[in-house]
Amino acid sequence: MNRKAGEGSLSVMPARRARLVAILASLWILLVMVLGAGWVALVMSQARQISALQALTGSADTQVAAQWDSTRRRIVGESVVFLLLLLAVTALLAWLYWRESRRARGMQAFFAAVTHELRTPLTSIRLQAEAIAEGEQRAELARRLLEDSSRLESQIEKTLELARIEGGGPLAEQSVPLQGWLERSVSAIAAGHGGRVAARVQVEEDLPPVLADATALQMIVRNLVENSARHAGLPCVQVSLAARRVGAEAVLEYRDDGQGTDAQGRELGRLFGRGAASGGSGVGLYLVRALMVRMGGSADFSSAPGQGFKALLRFQCSREEPAA
Amino acid sequence: MSAAAQLLVVEDDRNVGATLVERLRDAGYRVTLAESAARARAAWRSQAPQLVLLDVGLPDGNGFELAAELRAAVPQSALVFLTAHGNPDQRVRGLELGADDYVTKPFHFRELLLRIQNCLKRAQDLAELPGEMRGVVRIGRARVDFERFSAEAGGQVHALTHKECAVLRLLASRVGKAVSRDEILDRAWSADEFPTSRTVDNFIVRLRRLVEPGPGEPQVIRSIRGVGYLLTEVTRE
Numbered sequence: 001m002n003r004k005a006g007e008g009s010l011s012v013m014p015a016r017r018a019r020l021v022a023i024l025a026s027l028w029i030l031l032v033m034v035l036g037a038g039w040v041a042l043v044m045s046q047a048r049q050i051s052a053l054q055a056l057t058g059s060a061d062t063q064v065a066a067q068w069d070s071t072r073r074r075i076v077g078e079s080v081v082f083l084l085l086l087l088a089v090t091a092l093l094a095w096l097y098w099r100e101s102r103r104a105r106g107m108q109a110f111f112a113a114v115t116h117e118l119r120t121p122l123t124s125i126r127l128q129a130e131a132i133a134e135g136e137q138r139a140e141l142a143r144r145l146l147e148d149s150s151r152l153e154s155q156i157e158k159t160l161e162l163a164r165i166e167g168g169g170p171l172a173e174q175s176v177p178l179q180g181w182l183e184r185s186v187s188a189i190a191a192g193h194g195g196r197v198a199a200r201v202q203v204e205e206d207l208p209p210v211l212a213d214a215t216a217l218q219m220i221v222r223n224l225v226e227n228s229a230r231h232a233g234l235p236c237v238q239v240s241l242a243a244r245r246v247g248a249e250a251v252l253e254y255r256d257d258g259q260g261t262d263a264q265g266r267e268l269g270r271l272f273g274r275g276a277a278s279g280g281s282g283v284g285l286y287l288v289r290a291l292m293v294r295m296g297g298s299a300d301f302s303s304a305p306g307q308g309f310k311a312l313l314r315f316q317c318s319r320e321e322p323a324a
Numbered sequence: 325m326s327a328a329a330q331l332l333v334v335e336d337d338r339n340v341g342a343t344l345v346e347r348l349r350d351a352g353y354r355v356t357l358a359e360s361a362a363r364a365r366a367a368w369r370s371q372a373p374q375l376v377l378l379d380v381g382l383p384d385g386n387g388f389e390l391a392a393e394l395r396a397a398v399p400q401s402a403l404v405f406l407t408a409h410g411n412p413d414q415r416v417r418g419l420e421l422g423a424d425d426y427v428t429k430p431f432h433f434r435e436l437l438l439r440i441q442n443c444l445k446r447a448q449d450l451a452e453l454p455g456e457m458r459g460v461v462r463i464g465r466a467r468v469d470f471e472r473f474s475a476e477a478g479g480q481v482h483a484l485t486h487k488e489c490a491v492l493r494l495l496a497s498r499v500g501k502a503v504s505r506d507e508i509l510d511r512a513w514s515a516d517e518f519p520t521s522r523t524v525d526n527f528i529v530r531l532r533r534l535v536e537p538g539p540g541e542p543q544v545i546r547s548i549r550g551v552g553y554l555l556t557e558v559t560r561e
Contacts, residue, residue, distance in 0.1 A: 112409070112411070115408065115410075116381065116408040116409065119408035119410075119428075119429045119430055120337050120340060120408050120429060121339075122429070122430040123337075123340050123408070123429040123430040123431065124337065124339040124340045124343060125430075126430045126431075126432070126433075127340065127343040127344065127347065127433055128339075128343060130432070130433050130434075131343065131346075131347060131433075141343075144339040144342070144343065147339060148339055233383065
């Protein structure tokens with residue numbers, strides 16, 4: 001079969017758009033400068049004519065000269081202000097363009113990551129389903145199907161929650177007792193990972209309830225456990241959660257015994273930051289931090305090669321009695 | 325034969341990797357799974373697989389970089405990228421690195437199987453050299469060994485990809501005659517691939533770097549305007 005090679009580059013649009021923006025911006029600045037210069041020239045010319053007329057009508061030379069000086073100073077002052085405003089507007093437009101470009105790049109990276117995170121479990125589901133359709137009947141295939149469905153569900157939930165939080169969606173102010181609640185949540189989340197996560201939970205006995213949105217708190221814990229399961233590099237990762245009171249706050253310390261990473265703390269919670277590891281959409285830890293801040297607390301992450309991953313979550317203690 | 329071919333699957337996703345291995349074994353292949361770049365290196369050193377299915381995103385490295393290492397270490401292996409990164413730039417990059425095919429996730433297993441069979445067949449065709457191409461031949465300043473997929477030029481040995489070998493062999497088999505670009509595409513690329521003119525030109529540019537004696541006007545692989553390319557000299561050593 002004879003085929004012709006495709007013509008041209010496959011990704012010319014961004015370059016074209018950038019060139020177009022640069023040309024339009026240059027034209028705009030040129031136009032404003034020409035108009036500004038024309039305006040200055042026109043006003044100066046009119047001022048000269050007024051001075052000449054005043055001279056003709058018999059005004060004294062000194063009076064005409066003073067009038068002319070005053071007019072010239074005012075025009076120079078106005079021109080300087082005009083130019084400064086022009087520069088400020090240009091700088092503002094450049095900054096807005098830079099910010100929008102950065103945001104667009106971030107969104108592009110996010111969609112690439114989310115696409116990857118959705119396509120991989122979809123591939124697995126399709127392979128499993130095709131095997132079953134061709135007569136294979138094994139519990140292992142069904143287990144993988146369920147696991148992949150959970151991964152898809154989790155990714156979709158994270159994406160929706162990110163959109164909600166970034167859009168300023170509200171969080172409930174609830175009084176959540178970590179005693180009991182944390183152990184139940186973590187056990188359920190760990191069970192969903194099919195024996196690949198072993199969890200230990202310890203909550204100080206007299207720890208007061210924390211001020212939090214219970215659904216958001218559930219997502220925070222799930223994201224941390226998923227992060228460990230994905231990046232630990234172990235067949236079974238041990239995670240521990242210890243909650244205690246420190247001053248007026250409640251502190252939840254989360255640790256895993258995984259391989260760790262050399263990424264810095266800020267880098268770990270950066271939106272769409274995916275580090276050296278291939279997996280993940282760069283949303284999980286960002287959501288943990290964003291949700292903690294929205295609940296009036298904070299989240300700090302740290303990790304080092306061979307030393308696992310650690311998260312320190314600080315909550316406000318609730319003064320109310322826990323919700324029934 | 326292809327049914328008993330040795331395959332290496334480099335895939336970090338546990339479920340995708342395990343299911344692929346099971347299904348490829350059911351299809352009659354001998355299959356090894358490597359879940360990281362480090363394990364892939366160890367596997368191809370010990371087994372010299374006939375075909376490698378390579379994921380681009382790996383926990384300890386990038387599949388594109390790994391592909392370059394694979395090409396240098398086991399040049400006779402066919403290479404198929406298997407990845408969720410389906411954008412055209414990455415596809416072009418993969419094919420320029422010498423991949424024989426680029427499959428985007430999610431895919432149908434039957435389709436993957438067909439692509440594997442095609443790649444193995446092309447690799448086998450490349451391995452079957454006509455008598456005049458055996459041993460070392462001199463093309464321009466390079467000493468080319470088609471059996472080892474290598475070329476020595478300027479005191480350095482370069483690994484040739486399957487496509488570079490296919491293009492060079494086609495030109496060498498018609499030395500002194502122009503070969504059309506369409507014919508080059510048909511012989512070196514499969515019907516499922518859609519290389520851009522940039523891809524083809526890049527192959528020729530790379531080959532010229534190897535064989536041309538100087539950076540000026542090409543003397544060994546000449547462009548024939550409106551037709552394609554012409555190789556001017558091949559001598560047996």
